[in-house]
Amino acid sequence: MKLTNEFLQERLNGQFEHLLLDEIAKTGQYKRVSAGSYLIRPGEYIRSVPIILHGSVKIMRPDKEGREALLYYLGGMDACAMSLTCCLGSKQSEITAVVEEDTELIAIPVDKVDEWMCRFSTWKQFVFQTYQKRFDNLLATVDEVIFQKLDERLLAYLHKKAQSCGCRVLSITHEEIAQDLATSREVISRLLKQLERNGVLKLMRNKIEMLS
Amino acid sequence: MKLTNEFLQERLNGQFEHLLLDEIAKTGQYKRVSAGSYLIRPGEYIRSVPIILHGSVKIMRPDKEGREALLYYLGGMDACAMSLTCCLGSKQSEITAVVEEDTELIAIPVDKVDEWMCRFSTWKQFVFQTYQKRFDNLLATVDEVIFQKLDERLLAYLHKKAQSCGCRVLSITHEEIAQDLATSREVISRLLKQLERNGVLKLMRNKIEMLS
DNA sequence: CCGGTTCCGTGACAAATGTTACATGGCCCC
DNA sequence: GGGGCCATGTAACATTTGTCACGGAACCGG
Structure with missing residues (x-):
């Protein structure tokens, strides 16, 4: 799709100045990505930084045994800090990013990311805000x-998930939860049952309804 | 102490351009900080970003119960990413930084950090490299x-510690280790004893000698 | 040398988490 | 409706981690 200034103005909540919007319209690439597709996998190089307009992206960290734990989610108006550092240092990705819900994003070529830093103060602000948010996300994960x-x-985990999808009924299996939390299915089943007995939620096949 | 261009040239490994060194000499503040002192505590504001010339600083994350777990160490030529984001967003610190070994550092006033970004490409590089390193540190911690x-x-933990102090005999109590790893002293004693039986290390009062 | 303090060792038990093994029940497709 | 697949439930047991209780050893200051 062709990017226009008006479209960007609306979708980016007017947080960027006009000249910058022009630049984004010119060099940014609009993409729709459907749930399940991978944005990046460990070992790959990134040549552009995604700004997420709408949807949600799951950032995961793999270990050597093939497990993969959830780090955090990216949502509207978020950008990926990993891709920032990867781009600017041409490093390989150390994380996996997979689309959780259908997502619209704008991909910014890496050389522009750098160039705009000094030309547009709103961009610089955006970049640093992004770093800060990702740091906070990671710290929150570490805390937990x-x-x-x-x-x-x-x-x-369930609350975050419910919030991110905006509904009280989650479509997810115990196995998936177990992977995200780096534990086993049986353990999750056990704990979920306990939560159900405590009236916190209701279990159904492939679904969990949050009550509180 | 008065900062001179030559001093900086030598201590900063020549990674900054001359004009920038002049600026650093003019506005940076040289400090010696002795082991045990706090650089920052949760809730405080930071008005300068420290660049560590020599020594080691321990970055910790507190929880509500008063426990405090180790996140990672800063060493020579490191800067603190937290302080970067805190400064640029005038946010309160969410971590504790305490000097582990006597440390020399240069404190850069927050407004300069921002100003130099666009004027000196080596500075911009340094800032982004700092973010990247801290991200990697945090990810490594999350992994573990x-x-x-x-x-x-x-x-x-013991290996990192040995590396950071550059020696094979660590001066530390079981209690301190337990705090850093957010567990209890007894558990650490038990595990250490096991490692000793396996010939990995030797236990002494207030000291641990690494053998491997 | 004595008394107090800090550090360490350890047994016994409790709680949390991981593993194995199997049963049940829903759902899809033919 | 029957067979097969997948998700879930659950008991039983193993391992890991946390807690309590206590004793002894090393050190320190008088």
């Missing part, structure tokens, strides 16, 4: 993993 | 906490 027990982490 | 068991984490 270090200080909380699994049942608390599970509950936090 | 998510995927590894305590005995592996403990061993990794």
Whole structure:
């Protein structure tokens, strides 16, 4: 799709100045990506930084045994800090990014990311804000993993998920949750059952309804 | 102490251009900080970004119960990414930074950090490299906490420590280790004893000698 | 040398998490 | 309706981690 200034103005919440919008319209690439597709996998190089207009992207961290734990989600108006550092240092990705819900994004070529930093203060601000948000995300994840027990982490996970999809009924299997939290299916089933007994949620096949 | 261009040239490994060194000499503040002092605590504001010339600084993350887990160390030529984001967004610190070994650093006033970004490409590079390093540190920590068991984490912890102090005999108590890893002293004692039986290390009062 | 303090070792038990094994039940497709 | 697949439930057991209780050893200051 061709990017226009008006479209960008609306979708980017007017957080960028006009000249910058022109540049984005000229060099940015609009993309629709459907749920399940990978934006980046470990070891790949990135040549553009995605700004997410709408949807949600799941950032995961793999280990050597093939497990893959959830780090955090990217949502509207978020950009990926990993891709920023990867681009600017031409480093390989160390994470996996997979589209969770159908997503619209604008891909900014790496050389522009750098160039605009000095030309547009709103861009510089955006870049640093992005770093800050990702740092906060990571810290929150670290907190949970270090200080909380699994049942608390599970509950936090479900709430985040419900919030991100904007509904109270989650379409997910116990197995998927187990992968995201880097544990086993049986453990999750056990804890979920416990939460159900406590009236926090209701379990159905392939679905979990949050009650509180 | 008064900063001179020559001093900076030598201590900063010549990674900055001359004009920038002049600026740093003019506005940077040289500081010696002795082991045990706090550079920043949660809730405080930072008005300068430290560049560490020599020594080591421990970055920790507190939780509500008063526990405080180790995130990572800063060493020579490192800068603190937290302080970067905190400064640029005038946010409160979310971490604790305490000097582990006597440290020399240069404090850069926050407005300069921003101003130099566009004027000096080596500075811009430095800032982004800093972000990247801190991200990598955090990811490594996340990896350990998510995927590894305590005995592996403990061993990794000891190795990092040995590397950072450059010697094979660590001066540390079981209690301190337990705090850094957010667990209890007894657990650490037990695991250490096990490692000793396996010939990995030797235990002494207030000291641990790494053998491998 | 004595008394107090800090550090360490350790057994016994509790709680949390991981693993194995199998049963059940829904759902899809023919 | 029957067969097969997938998701879930669950018991039983293993391992890991956390907690409590206590004793002894090393060190330190008088």
